Amino acid sequence: MPRDLKNSRIVIVGASLAGLRAAETLREEGFAGELTMVGEERQLPYDRPPLSKQVLLGRVRAEDTGLPRRCEVDARWKLGTRATGVDPIDKRVVLADGDELPFDRLLIATGTRARPWPNAQEARLDGVFTLRTCEDAARLAERLNAGPRRVLVIGAGFTGSEIASACRERVST
Amino acid sequence: MKIVVDLNRCQGYAQCAFLAPNVFEMHGEEALLYTPLAPEHERERVRRAAAACPVQAILVEERAAPDAP
Numbered sequence: 001m002p003r004d005l006k007n008s009r010i011v012i013v014g015a016s017l018a019g020l021r022a023a024e025t026l027r028e029e030g031f032a033g034e035l036t037m038v039g040e041e042r043q044l045p046y047d048r049p050p051l052s053k054q055v056l057l058g059r060v061r062a063e064d065t066g067l068p069r070r071c072e073v074d075a076r077w078k079l080g081t082r083a084t085g086v087d088p089i090d091k092r093v094v095l096a097d098g099d100e101l102p103f104d105r106l107l108i109a110t111g112t113r114a115r116p117w118p119n120a121q122e123a124r125l126d127g128v129f130t131l132r133t134c135e136d137a138a139r140l141a142e143r144l145n146a147g148p149r150r151v152l153v154i155g156a157g158f159t160g161s162e163i164a165s166a167c168r169e170r171v172s173t
Numbered sequence: 174m175k176i177v178v179d180l181n182r183c184q185g186y187a188q189c190a191f192l193a194p195n196v197f198e199m200h201g202e203e204a205l206l207y208t209p210l211a212p213e214h215e216r217e218r219v220r221r222a223a224a225a226c227p228v229q230a231i232l233v234e235e236r237a238a239p240d241a242p
Contacts, residue, residue, distance in 0.1 A: 047177050047209060054206055064210035068175035068234030 014109030015039025
């Protein structure tokens with residue numbers, strides 16, 4: 001790692017799997033500078049695949065999916081804070097709370113997001129969920145615990161199919 | 174103790190399910206279900222399971238991260 005990078009300031013936007021592994025790799029490679037992790041969600045990095053499997057089956061709590069660390073990342077964590085913009089001239093990340101983070105290098109590891117129901121008002125109706133975050137999974141699992149009589153899954157891809165089979169399995173076991 | 178399995182790498186060899194059956198369980202023919210936050214007394218078995226995985230898909234946290242807020 002070049003010396004100017006080694007003691008610089010790095011900001012990672014996105015505090016999930018990719019952001020965490022990047023932070024660990026930086027430290028493993030000898031990065032000794034200031035590292036800041038920005039995440040919109042309040043949780044420390046967690047693993048998403050169990051959210052549509054173990055969590056919906058009621059075997060694991062959504063909040064118990066935290067990712068193991070490969071090493072200490074010695075970072076400053078700005079969780080529950082959305083990054084809203086970047087000033088490439090002054091090299092600053094702008095946060096929703098008005099704070100600004102100066103950086104020498106910036107890594108954007110914000111991943112993807114669920115495509116919510118297009119009508120926001122309808123999407124807020126009771127019993128309508130998307131499944132992407134740990135909080136989403138906790139809410140959905142809680143509702144499935146109540147043993148709903150009918151479940152409609154929109155999105156028949158991998159995640160949708162997993163949700164459907166979790167619903168069926170809960171009934172049969 | 175935190176555990177994660179890289180399910181893209183996992184090929185369902187099921188060695189972990191034999192070595193630490195309280196933490197890893199085969200679900201049907203080839204899907205793996207595991208407990209991401211396993212009790213501490215399972216540590217030795219989990220460590221063996223991670224070591225025995227033919228594709229090295231299991232990562233076990235050695236200890237809690239001290240910089241966690």
